[in-house]
Amino acid sequence: MLHVPTEVQTGLKLQQIVMIDQSNEIMTAVGTIKLAWQDPKLAFSPDECNCQVKEYTENNFNQFLTETGGDWPDFTFFNQQGNRWALNRVVDVLPDGSVTYLERFSTNFQLNFDFSQYPFDVEDFYIHADMLYPEDRYVMVPMEGFSAIDPQHGEDEFILTDFDTSVTSVIASRVYPTSRFTFHFGAPRYQVYYFFRIFVPVLLIILISYITFFLKDFTRRIEVATGNVLLFIAFSWSLAEDYPRMGYLTFVDVIMAITFMVNTLVVIYNVYLKWLETHEKRETADRIDRVADWVYPIGYVVLIGATIAYFF
Amino acid sequence: MLHVPTEVQTGLKLQQIVMIDQSNEIMTAVGTIKLAWQDPKLAFSPDECNCQVKEYTENNFNQFLTETGGDWPDFTFFNQQGNRWALNRVVDVLPDGSVTYLERFSTNFQLNFDFSQYPFDVEDFYIHADMLYPEDRYVMVPMEGFSAIDPQHGEDEFILTDFDTSVTSVIASRVYPTSRFTFHFGAPRYQVYYFFRIFVPVLLIILISYITFFLKDFTRRIEVATGNVLLFIAFSWSLAEDYPRMGYLTFVDVIMAITFMVNTLVVIYNVYLKWLETHEKRETADRIDRVADWVYPIGYVVLIGATIAYFF
Amino acid sequence: MLHVPTEVQTGLKLQQIVMIDQSNEIMTAVGTIKLAWQDPKLAFSPDECNCQVKEYTENNFNQFLTETGGDWPDFTFFNQQGNRWALNRVVDVLPDGSVTYLERFSTNFQLNFDFSQYPFDVEDFYIHADMLYPEDRYVMVPMEGFSAIDPQHGEDEFILTDFDTSVTSVIASRVYPTSRFTFHFGAPRYQVYYFFRIFVPVLLIILISYITFFLKDFTRRIEVATGNVLLFIAFSWSLAEDYPRMGYLTFVDVIMAITFMVNTLVVIYNVYLKWLETHEKRETADRIDRVADWVYPIGYVVLIGATIAYFF
Amino acid sequence: MLHVPTEVQTGLKLQQIVMIDQSNEIMTAVGTIKLAWQDPKLAFSPDECNCQVKEYTENNFNQFLTETGGDWPDFTFFNQQGNRWALNRVVDVLPDGSVTYLERFSTNFQLNFDFSQYPFDVEDFYIHADMLYPEDRYVMVPMEGFSAIDPQHGEDEFILTDFDTSVTSVIASRVYPTSRFTFHFGAPRYQVYYFFRIFVPVLLIILISYITFFLKDFTRRIEVATGNVLLFIAFSWSLAEDYPRMGYLTFVDVIMAITFMVNTLVVIYNVYLKWLETHEKRETADRIDRVADWVYPIGYVVLIGATIAYFF
Amino acid sequence: MLHVPTEVQTGLKLQQIVMIDQSNEIMTAVGTIKLAWQDPKLAFSPDECNCQVKEYTENNFNQFLTETGGDWPDFTFFNQQGNRWALNRVVDVLPDGSVTYLERFSTNFQLNFDFSQYPFDVEDFYIHADMLYPEDRYVMVPMEGFSAIDPQHGEDEFILTDFDTSVTSVIASRVYPTSRFTFHFGAPRYQVYYFFRIFVPVLLIILISYITFFLKDFTRRIEVATGNVLLFIAFSWSLAEDYPRMGYLTFVDVIMAITFMVNTLVVIYNVYLKWLETHEKRETADRIDRVADWVYPIGYVVLIGATIAYFF
Known part of the structure; x- marks a missing residue:
C-alpha cells in the first residue's frame, strides 16, 4: 500500500x-x-x-x-x-x-x-x-x-x-x-541599561582616579587605586550573576580585567614613586610622573580599543 | 440558516x-x-x-x-x-x-x-x-x-x-x-515609600556633602564627593532591581545620573582648588570657592527642576 | 414547596x-x-x-x-x-x-x-x-x-x-x-528577635556616637555622624524588605527617620563648631558644646518618647 | 458483629x-x-x-x-x-x-x-x-x-x-x-562549616582588635572597636537568616551579643583614656591600660565560658 | 510453569x-x-x-x-x-x-x-x-x-x-x-570562571598587600592587612554559597584559610615592628623587616604548594 x-x-x-x-x-x-x-x-x-x-x-x-x-x-x-x-x-x-x-x-x-x-x-x-x-x-x-x-x-x-x-x-x-x-x-539588547549601569559608573571611577594624578600625593593615590581594585572586583562579581558560569570571558569581563590590571599597575607604580620620595629622590619621581599623566589615559584607550577590535 | x-x-x-x-x-x-x-x-x-x-x-x-x-x-x-x-x-x-x-x-x-x-x-x-x-x-x-x-x-x-x-x-x-x-x-503608587526610602536619603546625602563646602579643607571634600559618587552608583543599582532592563531611563534614573555628574564635577573642582593651594594660590582658590557655595545648591535645583519639567 | x-x-x-x-x-x-x-x-x-x-x-x-x-x-x-x-x-x-x-x-x-x-x-x-x-x-x-x-x-x-x-x-x-x-x-510577635536585631544595634550605634562628644575633636565627630547617617539609611532599607511598599510609615520607620535627622543635625552642628574653631573661636565652640552633651541624649529620648506616644 | x-x-x-x-x-x-x-x-x-x-x-x-x-x-x-x-x-x-x-x-x-x-x-x-x-x-x-x-x-x-x-x-x-x-x-550538624565560617572569623577579629592594645594609640583603638561593633552586627544579621525569627536567642546569638557589648565597652574605655590623655593624664591612662591588657582577654574567656555553661 | x-x-x-x-x-x-x-x-x-x-x-x-x-x-x-x-x-x-x-x-x-x-x-x-x-x-x-x-x-x-x-x-x-x-x-568544570573570579582577585589582593612591605610605614601595613582579613572572610562567605554546608573543607576553603592566617600573622608582625619603633628600636625593626620581604612571598608559595600537594 x-x-x-x-x-x-x-x-x-x-x-x-x-x-x-x-x-x-x-x-x-x-x-x-x-x-x-x-x-x-x-x-x-x-x-x-x-x-x-x-x-x-x-x-x-x-x-x-x-x-x-x-x-x-x-x-x-x-x-x-x-x-x-x-x-x-x-x-x-x-x-x-x-x-x-x-x-x-x-x-x-x-x-x-x-x-x-x-x-x-x-x-x-x-x-x-x-x-x-x-x-x-x-x-x-x-x-x-x-x-x-x-x-x-x-x-x-x-x-x-x-x-x-x-x-x-x-x-x-x-x-x-x-x-x-x-x-x-x-x-x-537595549543598550541604555548597560550604558547607564555599567559603562558610565566605570568611566566615572576611572576619571576620578585619573584626576588624583594631578595631586602630587603618592600615598593618596595608592589608597585610591587599591580601593578601585576592590571596587572593580565587586563590580565584576555582580556582573557575573547575569550569565552562567562559562568557559570563556565576555567583552565586559575583559574590560573589567583591564581595570583590575591597570589599577594594580598604578598601585605598584605609586609605591615606587613613594619609595623614591622616601629615599630623597622626589625630583626623579616628579619627572617620571609627568610622563604618567599622559601614559595612563592613552594606555586605557589603547587597551579598551584593542579589546573592542578583538570582540567585534 | x-x-x-x-x-x-x-x-x-x-x-x-x-x-x-x-x-x-x-x-x-x-x-x-x-x-x-x-x-x-x-x-x-x-x-x-x-x-x-x-x-x-x-x-x-x-x-x-x-x-x-x-x-x-x-x-x-x-x-x-x-x-x-x-x-x-x-x-x-x-x-x-x-x-x-x-x-x-x-x-x-x-x-x-x-x-x-x-x-x-x-x-x-x-x-x-x-x-x-x-x-x-x-x-x-x-x-x-x-x-x-x-x-x-x-x-x-x-x-x-x-x-x-x-x-x-x-x-x-x-x-x-x-x-x-x-x-x-x-x-x-503610594508616595510615602519612595519619599522616605529614596528622596529623603538622597537629599540628606547631598545636604551633608554641601555642608563640607563650609570646611575649607579641599582634601576632605574630595573624599566626601568620591564617596558620594560610589554611594549613588550603589543606590542606582539597587533601584534598578525594581524594574526590568529597559530601553529608556526613568525619572529616578535621571535624578541619580545628575547626582553622579554633580559629584564628579565636585571632585574635579576640588582637585583644581587643591592644585591651586599646593601651587601657593590659596587666595585664588578661596575667591573661586566663595562663588561655588552658591553655584552648587542652585545648580542642583536647576538640574532637578529641568528633569521634573521634562518628565511631567 | x-x-x-x-x-x-x-x-x-x-x-x-x-x-x-x-x-x-x-x-x-x-x-x-x-x-x-x-x-x-x-x-x-x-x-x-x-x-x-x-x-x-x-x-x-x-x-x-x-x-x-x-x-x-x-x-x-x-x-x-x-x-x-x-x-x-x-x-x-x-x-x-x-x-x-x-x-x-x-x-x-x-x-x-x-x-x-x-x-x-x-x-x-x-x-x-x-x-x-x-x-x-x-x-x-x-x-x-x-x-x-x-x-x-x-x-x-x-x-x-x-x-x-x-x-x-x-x-x-x-x-x-x-x-x-x-x-x-x-x-x-515575639519581641526577642526585634529587640536583639534592631533595637540593640541602633542603641549601641547611638551610644558610641554620643561618646565621641567627649572627644573634643570636631572633624572626627563629623565623620562618625556622617557614617551613621549612611548606616541608618542602609539599616532602614534592609528593614523595608520585611513588609510591602505601603502608604504609611511604621513605628520602626519613624524611629529610623529620627536617627537620620538627629545625625544630620549633628553633622551640621559640628561643621559649625569646626568653622568656629578655624575662625579662632574655639572657646565659643567649647561653651556651646558643653550644652550639647546634655541636649543630645535628652533630645533623642524626647523624640523617641513622642513617637511611642503617637503610635501606642 | x-x-x-x-x-x-x-x-x-x-x-x-x-x-x-x-x-x-x-x-x-x-x-x-x-x-x-x-x-x-x-x-x-x-x-x-x-x-x-x-x-x-x-x-x-x-x-x-x-x-x-x-x-x-x-x-x-x-x-x-x-x-x-x-x-x-x-x-x-x-x-x-x-x-x-x-x-x-x-x-x-x-x-x-x-x-x-x-x-x-x-x-x-x-x-x-x-x-x-x-x-x-x-x-x-x-x-x-x-x-x-x-x-x-x-x-x-x-x-x-x-x-x-x-x-x-x-x-x-x-x-x-x-x-x-x-x-x-x-x-x-557537621561542625566544620560553623567552625570555619563563624568561629574562626570571630576569633581572628577579636585577636586583631586585642593586638591593637599593644599600640598605645587610643584613637586607633576607638576606630577599630567601633568598626568591630558594626562588623559583628552585620555578622549577626547574616547569621539570623539561617533560622526563623524566634522567641529566644541561640547560643551563637549570645556569643554575638557578648562581642557587641565587649566592643562597646572597649570604645567607652578608650574614649576615657583619650580624655585622660588630652587632659594631660597620660601616665594614669598608661597605668590603667596595663591592667586592661589582661582583663580584656580574661573577660572574653569568662563570658564565653559562662555562655557555654549555660547552654550545654 | x-x-x-x-x-x-x-x-x-x-x-x-x-x-x-x-x-x-x-x-x-x-x-x-x-x-x-x-x-x-x-x-x-x-x-x-x-x-x-x-x-x-x-x-x-x-x-x-x-x-x-x-x-x-x-x-x-x-x-x-x-x-x-x-x-x-x-x-x-x-x-x-x-x-x-x-x-x-x-x-x-x-x-x-x-x-x-x-x-x-x-x-x-x-x-x-x-x-x-x-x-x-x-x-x-x-x-x-x-x-x-x-x-x-x-x-x-x-x-x-x-x-x-x-x-x-x-x-x-x-x-x-x-x-x-x-x-x-x-x-x-570550565576553569575560566574560577580563574577569573576567584584566583585573579585573590592574587591581586595578595600582591597589593605585599607591595606595601616596601613602604616602611607599619601603621599603613596594619591597616591593609586588617582590611584583607575582613575582605578574605567576606570572600570566603560568598564562595560558601556555591555548595552545601558540608563536613569537610574544599581546596578553595583551605586556600582562603591560609590567606586568613597569613594576614593575621602580618598584623601581629607589624604591631610588633611598630612597638619596636615606638620603643626607639627602629633599626631592629628595619633589620627584621628586610628578611620579611622574602619570607612573606616564599611562605605563601610554600603553603599553597603544600595545599595543592595535599588535595591533588
Whole structure:
C-alpha cells in the first residue's frame, strides 16, 4: 500500500515573553500554534449534524481523539523544559475533512546564548515544534500569514523585530526522521541599561582616579587605586550573576580585567614613586610622573580599543 | 440558516491581588468572572426535575458540558501567563434556558508598564477575557452591576480606585474576530515609600556633602564627593532591581545620573582648588570657592527642576 | 414547596503554618475542615450493606457525589490564593442520613496586615470558608469542640494563643447571600528577635556616637555622624524588605527617620563648631558644646518618647 | 458483629533528603513506605488467573480499589505540608489474601527545630504516617527489617546515623483514635562549616582588635572597636537568616551579643583614656591600660565560658 | 510453569540540562528513554487492522495498558526527586509482538557531589532507571546505538564529553532484586570562571598587600592587612554559597584559610615592628623587616604548594 505523507501547514504566533532567565538560559513564553491538514476520514455531510463546521475544545477534545483514532499530527516542542500548559485548544473540522488545530500554550524553552559580546551580543531564540509521527506520515510546511511576534510581547530587555520560520527533517528523540518546524528570531539588547549601569559608573571611577594624578600625593593615590581594585572586583562579581558560569570571558569581563590590571599597575607604580620620595629622590619621581599623566589615559584607550577590535 | 449571535453578559470582580512582580511585569490575582446568556436548548420544565433551577458545580461540570454538547461561551484570558486554577465553578440554569456561569479563578496576568515617570508613574492594568468561539456565535456585552474591585484586594503598593470595562472585537489567536471583554484600571503608587526610602536619603546625602563646602579643607571634600559618587552608583543599582532592563531611563534614573555628574564635577573642582593651594594660590582658590557655595545648591535645583519639567 | 435550609455544623483545625510571607501578605497553612449535616436522602438500612457506616475516601469520592446527585454543602475558601491541595478527604454516612465530611487541606490564604505598629503590631489572621450554595439551601453553624489551633503549628515568629470562630451571611462572588464560616486569631510577635536585631544595634550605634562628644575633636565627630547617617539609611532599607511598599510609615520607620535627622543635625552642628574653631573661636565652640552633651541624649529620648506616644 | 482490627505491618525507607529549609522548617524528602496486611476477601485461586501473584501498579491501581471496595489501609502523612507525589505504587496480592503495598513518594514534612544550642544543636526529624480509618479497623505494627535510612540520602549538613520507629494511637484530624506510625531520627550538624565560617572569623577579629592594645594609640583603638561593633552586627544579621525569627536567642546569638557589648565597652574605655590623655593624664591612662591588657582577654574567656555553661 | 525473564533493551538520550542546583545537589534535565522488548501476546496480523504497526501516544496510552493487562516493563527513576513530567510517550507494536516504548521526560535527579577538590573537582552524574517488576520478569540490557548526550545539552558550567551505561541488579525500594539501568558521566568544570573570579582577585589582593612591605610605614601595613582579613572572610562567605554546608573543607576553603592566617600573622608582625619603633628600636625593626620581604612571598608559595600537594 503506497502511502503519501499528509502535509501539515504549521504556524506559530509568539504572544508573550513571560520571563527570560539568562543565567539558566530559559525563556518562558505564551504562544499559539496552528496546524492545518486534510483528513478524508473526517469528512462529513453538513446535513448529518446540521452544522457547517464541527468544533472541539478542551472540554470535548477526547471526542476528537476518538473520531481520529489517535491519528492526527500530534507534536511536541523539542526544546521545551518543563510542563506545557495548554491554555486552550480548538479543533475545527470542515465537511471536506480539512482540519485546523489551534493551541494556546504556556511553556519554557531552552536557549543557547553566546554571551561573548555581552552586553552588545545579538542572541538567537528558537522554538522547535517536532511531529511525533515519522515523515512518511506527516510532513510540516510553513503556513502563510499566521506566524508573528505580537507587538504586545512584553519583552523589555531585548529588541524583538524580525523572525523567520523553517521546516527541517531531524532525527531527535525518535529513530526515524520527523518533521521539525522552527520559529527563530535574533535580538540585540537595549543598550541604555548597560550604558547607564555599567559603562558610565566605570568611566566615572576611572576619571576620578585619573584626576588624583594631578595631586602630587603618592600615598593618596595608592589608597585610591587599591580601593578601585576592590571596587572593580565587586563590580565584576555582580556582573557575573547575569550569565552562567562559562568557559570563556565576555567583552565586559575583559574590560573589567583591564581595570583590575591597570589599577594594580598604578598601585605598584605609586609605591615606587613613594619609595623614591622616601629615599630623597622626589625630583626623579616628579619627572617620571609627568610622563604618567599622559601614559595612563592613552594606555586605557589603547587597551579598551584593542579589546573592542578583538570582540567585534 | 440565518444565525443571530448569542449575547453574553460579562462581568468581572477583582477580589485579591496576590502579587505584582514588577521586574517581570506579572500580576497574580484572584477574581470571579460571571457570564449570563440564554440557551433555548437548555430550557426545561420545573416539574420534570422537581426543581426551580438546575445547578452544576466543579464536581458535575462534565454533565453540563454533555447537556450543551460543548456549545457554551467558553473563554480564555488573553494576557494570562501560566495555568488558570479554577477555585470553583457554578452554573445555574433556569427553566427558561437562561444560564449563569460563575468562576472564581487564580491566575497571573501580563502587565505592560511604562516606568518612565517612576516612581510617580500611573500604571494601567488590563484583564482581557476572550471568547473562544467567533463573534457570529457569541458576542460579549458588559454586565451591569457585577464588575468591581473588592475593597479587600490587599494591594499595598498601588492606589486602586476606579476601573472600567469594555468589549471589543479582536483577531488574536484565531483567524476570525472574537469578542473581548476588558477589565481595566489605572493606578498611581503610594508616595510615602519612595519619599522616605529614596528622596529623603538622597537629599540628606547631598545636604551633608554641601555642608563640607563650609570646611575649607579641599582634601576632605574630595573624599566626601568620591564617596558620594560610589554611594549613588550603589543606590542606582539597587533601584534598578525594581524594574526590568529597559530601553529608556526613568525619572529616578535621571535624578541619580545628575547626582553622579554633580559629584564628579565636585571632585574635579576640588582637585583644581587643591592644585591651586599646593601651587601657593590659596587666595585664588578661596575667591573661586566663595562663588561655588552658591553655584552648587542652585545648580542642583536647576538640574532637578529641568528633569521634573521634562518628565511631567 | 416550602424549603427549610439544611444546617451545616462547621469546624476548622489549624494544624500547621507552613510559611508566612509578610511582604506579599500570604499565609500557607495545613488544616482540617469538618462539616456535619443531615441528609434524609442518604439514610440507609444497615442490613442492606451489612455495615454500620458508609465511608468514602479520596479514592471513591466520586461515588459519594453520584449518590448525592452533587447535592452536598460544597465550599470554597474565600481568601485562598492558589490551588487547594486536598491531602485527604473522608465522608462518613450513618444509617439515619447524618453525614460528616472531613478534609485535610494545604493552601495559602490572603492576609491583610496593618504594619503601622511594627514590630509591636498584633496582626489578625482570617480563614474564610464560604458555602457554594445559597443560604436558603445550606446555613453554616459553628461546630462545638472541633475548632482548634494545633500546639504543633510550627509558627515561630508570631505568638499564637487564642482564636474564635463565627458565621456570617455574605454576598461575595455570588449574587445571593451565602453562609461564611470564619476562623480568626490575633497574634503579636515575639519581641526577642526585634529587640536583639534592631533595637540593640541602633542603641549601641547611638551610644558610641554620643561618646565621641567627649572627644573634643570636631572633624572626627563629623565623620562618625556622617557614617551613621549612611548606616541608618542602609539599616532602614534592609528593614523595608520585611513588609510591602505601603502608604504609611511604621513605628520602626519613624524611629529610623529620627536617627537620620538627629545625625544630620549633628553633622551640621559640628561643621559649625569646626568653622568656629578655624575662625579662632574655639572657646565659643567649647561653651556651646558643653550644652550639647546634655541636649543630645535628652533630645533623642524626647523624640523617641513622642513617637511611642503617637503610635501606642 | 464482633470486629477484630486488621494488623498492618508498616515500614519506611528514607531514600533521599532533597532539601532542608531551616528558616521555614521544612524537609523535602523521597522515601518508600511499605504496608503489609491480610485481607481474606482478596484471596484467590492461582488457577483462576493462572498466576502466583496479582500485581497492581499506578496504571491499574483503580482496579485494586474496585476489588477492595475502597476497603484498604489508606494513610496520610500527618506532618506533610504540600502535595504528595506518588513516584510509583505497587500492590502485590498473594493467593492467601496477604497484600503488600509499596509506595515511593516525594513530599515535604514539617520540622519543629529547637535552635537554642545552634550550631551545636541536635535536631529531631519526624515522619508521621496516620491511618485514615479508625483503630478498630486497622492497627499499625512496625515492620521488621524494612525501615532504613539509605546511605545515599544525600544530606550534607546533618550527620544522619540512627533512627527509630514506633506506633502510637492519636486523635489528630479525626475524632476517633487512629494508628500512627512514626519514623524518627535525631541528627547533629557537621561542625566544620560553623567552625570555619563563624568561629574562626570571630576569633581572628577579636585577636586583631586585642593586638591593637599593644599600640598605645587610643584613637586607633576607638576606630577599630567601633568598626568591630558594626562588623559583628552585620555578622549577626547574616547569621539570623539561617533560622526563623524566634522567641529566644541561640547560643551563637549570645556569643554575638557578648562581642557587641565587649566592643562597646572597649570604645567607652578608650574614649576615657583619650580624655585622660588630652587632659594631660597620660601616665594614669598608661597605668590603667596595663591592667586592661589582661582583663580584656580574661573577660572574653569568662563570658564565653559562662555562655557555654549555660547552654550545654 | 518455568518462566524466562523478558529482556528489555534500554537506552537513554540526555537532551537538555535545565539547571544544576549545586547547593542542593539537584540536576533538572530533559531526556528520552527508550525500551524495546518482545511480547508474543501483543503480536497481531497486519490484515486485521490494515496497518504495519500499531502506534500509541499519550492520548491513547490507556488503550495500550488495557491490551497488555498492565503487563509491560514499567520503570521509575531511582534518584528522581520531584514529579516526572512525561513530555510525550509513544509506543510502537510490530506484528511480531516486538514493542518499542519511547518517553521524553523532564524531571530532577539527585546528585552526590564530592566538592573537596572544588573548583578543580570532576563530578559524577548518575541517572538510575529501575524496573518496577522483579528480575525474574524483566531484565534490562543496554541498547546499542541509542544512548547519547545531545551536543545541544545547554550546560555551560561543566564540560560534558563522555558517558557510559550499565545494568546492575539492585534491591532498592522493593524486597526482591530488580534490574537497574544506569546512565553515568563524569564532568570537570570550565576553569575560566574560577580563574577569573576567584584566583585573579585573590592574587591581586595578595600582591597589593605585599607591595606595601616596601613602604616602611607599619601603621599603613596594619591597616591593609586588617582590611584583607575582613575582605578574605567576606570572600570566603560568598564562595560558601556555591555548595552545601558540608563536613569537610574544599581546596578553595583551605586556600582562603591560609590567606586568613597569613594576614593575621602580618598584623601581629607589624604591631610588633611598630612597638619596636615606638620603643626607639627602629633599626631592629628595619633589620627584621628586610628578611620579611622574602619570607612573606616564599611562605605563601610554600603553603599553597603544600595545599595543592595535599588535595591533588
